[in-house]
Amino acid sequence: MKSKILGHNTNWQKFVRSHTLYAWLLIAPAALFLILIVGWPLVETVRLSFTDAGLGGEKYIGWQNFEKLFNSRKYPGIVGRTFYWMFLSVSLKMILGIIGALLLNAKLKGRSAFRVMVMPPWIVPMAIGCIGWLWLYNGHFGIISGVLMHLGLLDGPFSFLAYKTSAFYSTVVTDVWIGTPMVTIFFLAAMQGVPQDLYEAAYVDGASRWYRFRRITIPQIMPVIVTMALLSSIWTFNSFEIIWILTEGGPRGATTTMIIDTYKMAIANYKFGYGATRALMVVILLTVFSLIYLLLLNKVNEKFKIK
Amino acid sequence: MGRFNIFQKILLYIAIAVFMTFILLPFFEMFMASLRPLEHLFRSPYQFWSDDMSLQAYSDIWVTVPMLGRYIFNSVFLATVTTMLCMSFVIPSAYSYARFSFKGKRISLGLFLGVNMFAGAVLLIPLYKLLRTFGFLNTYAAMFVPGAAFLVPTGIWLLKAYLEKIPIELEESAYIDGASRMYILRRVVLPLAVPGLIVVAVATFIGAYAQQFLFAITFNQKREFMPLPAGIFEFIGYQTVKWNQMMAASLVGIIPVLVIFLFLQKYLVEGLTKGALKQ
Numbered sequence: 001m002k003s004k005i006l007g008h009n010t011n012w013q014k015f016v017r018s019h020t021l022y023a024w025l026l027i028a029p030a031a032l033f034l035i036l037i038v039g040w041p042l043v044e045t046v047r048l049s050f051t052d053a054g055l056g057g058e059k060y061i062g063w064q065n066f067e068k069l070f071n072s073r074k075y076p077g078i079v080g081r082t083f084y085w086m087f088l089s090v091s092l093k094m095i096l097g098i099i100g101a102l103l104l105n106a107k108l109k110g111r112s113a114f115r116v117m118v119m120p121p122w123i124v125p126m127a128i129g130c131i132g133w134l135w136l137y138n139g140h141f142g143i144i145s146g147v148l149m150h151l152g153l154l155d156g157p158f159s160f161l162a163y164k165t166s167a168f169y170s171t172v173v174t175d176v177w178i179g180t181p182m183v184t185i186f187f188l189a190a191m192q193g194v195p196q197d198l199y200e201a202a203y204v205d206g207a208s209r210w211y212r213f214r215r216i217t218i219p220q221i222m223p224v225i226v227t228m229a230l231l232s233s234i235w236t237f238n239s240f241e242i243i244w245i246l247t248e249g250g251p252r253g254a255t256t257t258m259i260i261d262t263y264k265m266a267i268a269n270y271k272f273g274y275g276a277t278r279a280l281m282v283v284i285l286l287t288v289f290s291l292i293y294l295l296l297l298n299k300v301n302e303k304f305k306i307k
Numbered sequence: 308m309g310r311f312n313i314f315q316k317i318l319l320y321i322a323i324a325v326f327m328t329f330i331l332l333p334f335f336e337m338f339m340a341s342l343r344p345l346e347h348l349f350r351s352p353y354q355f356w357s358d359d360m361s362l363q364a365y366s367d368i369w370v371t372v373p374m375l376g377r378y379i380f381n382s383v384f385l386a387t388v389t390t391m392l393c394m395s396f397v398i399p400s401a402y403s404y405a406r407f408s409f410k411g412k413r414i415s416l417g418l419f420l421g422v423n424m425f426a427g428a429v430l431l432i433p434l435y436k437l438l439r440t441f442g443f444l445n446t447y448a449a450m451f452v453p454g455a456a457f458l459v460p461t462g463i464w465l466l467k468a469y470l471e472k473i474p475i476e477l478e479e480s481a482y483i484d485g486a487s488r489m490y491i492l493r494r495v496v497l498p499l500a501v502p503g504l505i506v507v508a509v510a511t512f513i514g515a516y517a518q519q520f521l522f523a524i525t526f527n528q529k530r531e532f533m534p535l536p537a538g539i540f541e542f543i544g545y546q547t548v549k550w551n552q553m554m555a556a557s558l559v560g561i562i563p564v565l566v567i568f569l570f571l572q573k574y575l576v577e578g579l580t581k582g583a584l585k586q
Binding site for chain 2: 019143
């Protein structure tokens with residue numbers, strides 16, 4: 001930030017522009033804290049992944065953990081499931097987020113109340129929200145099964161979390177439920193930031209609502225959609241609590257994502273070394289995914305000359 | 308411009324109703340379940356309305372799980388300490404990023420934001436060792452130290468955007484008048500940044516309140532330090548699950564954060580989105 005009012009360099013401006021040491025002193029506490037709590041554990045995870053660490057000591061075993069992991073029959077399935085889970089959940093969050101934002105942006109009575117009402121899934125502790133869903137998914141007493149039975153769509157009680165396919169999609173729905181409010185609010189803010197005269201000009205030219213949405217709203221909020229999609233992907237990929245509380249990765253592994261799998265291996269089975277290898281795979285795959293995402297984004301931006 | 312006619316309005320309200328049903332259904336059902344006696348809950352098929360509803364569960368919860376009050380207190384306490392710890396790291400660094408240009412600015416900011424890539428769940432094993440070394444296991448610190456760390460990057464990002472909007476001229480004139488650097492930060496910048504600080508603190512508090520489960524079940528075994536998201540599972544007994552009471556306790560447990568949110572929601576929604584959209 002440069003002062004344009006004064007028009008000449010005061011001491012303060014020189015100071016602000018040059019004082020690396022002071023700037024770093026201000027950052028140092030946060031940097032050291034994160035190096036200790038996130039940086040060191042990351043390095044340690046890499047080191048552990050080359051050991052057979054468990055409850056009884058550890059020794060260096062080279063690439064054995066990685067060989068074991070790559071030869072594991074189940075692992076590719078877990079990786080595939082994680083990406084499918086993420087893709088499905090993030091897509092739904094984006095679609096629902098856009099629809100939600102459009103609805104909350106419409107000039108209707110009660111609009112500000114609706115904007116508050118949409119927040120609770122995000123505000124409330126995840127564990128509590130999941131307990132609510134645990135109850136909804138209950139076969140005998142839950143409302144979903146109950147309503148479907150009343151409508152005659154189900155013959156008898158159906159426990160959504162007891163069968164492989166339904167359990168998988170149930171965890172997706174709950175994850176979407178928790179993630180949608182935040183996405184909605186960000187899209188809403190983006191829509192409010194679109195210059196009003198664009199719409200007015202289009203309206204004067206006789207453009208329909210749908211045309212205005214497609215040709216003005218969507219392109220204008222695209223940067224926010226793209227950012228949210230990446231952030232949301234990272235959070236969803238790393239999501240632990242929802243699946244753990246709803247199914248603990250079951251039934252028979254149907255909802256075991258890479259995070260759940262890592263947790264089970266490392267914490268529940270005390271295989272710290274092998275668990276660290278799996279944790280490292282989460283980090284690597286997520287980094288690769290993000291890089292590819294950003295790379296593709298750049299390509300698309302260049303092609304359409306969006307800046 | 309393009310007003311809605313009555314038909315379109317009705318359609319929009321229906322759509323909003325469907326959307327809100329999805330968002331609020333779990334809370335509604337939790338409330339309904341909390342009103343029913345336990346025997347009634349296990350009546351199949353599902354009944355929407357019945358005549359034996361009462362608030363009994365709301366007084367029973369304190370007997371079934373005597374520590375419940377403590378768990379809720381722990382949750383609020385942990386979230387508060389986490390927020391304070393987090394803010395003490397966030398404020399100086401956000402100011403630094405907002406004001407100064409220095410070597411390594413871009414890359415260090417990138418590294419900070421890169422922390423968002425890692426979930427606590429990935430780093431549990433080394434974190435466990437680390438907390439054991441410091442003697443933090445089975446204490447409050449086992450939960451608020453890692454909890455704060457993962458909230459710092461977002462805090463810096465949000466507050467930086469806010470601080471950038473405060474005109475630099477004010478600091479300049481204070482500097483010319485001979486104020487020290489720390490004085491400028493404490494007495495000139497921070498008072499002006501109060502609305503931004505509120506937004507970041509509330510967002511951090513909500514995050515800290517919402518994400519207590521993982522660190523609580525992994526790093527703490529002591530019941531007296533347990534936050535609600537871990538303690539709530541005591542309603543699941545060996546024989547039966549006291550669903551009605553679990554729902555009642557859940558709803559009671561979210562009151563603190565709901566109150567804070569309702570008071571500050573205007574700042575929060577505005578501040579979060581404005582801060583985030585700048586970049």
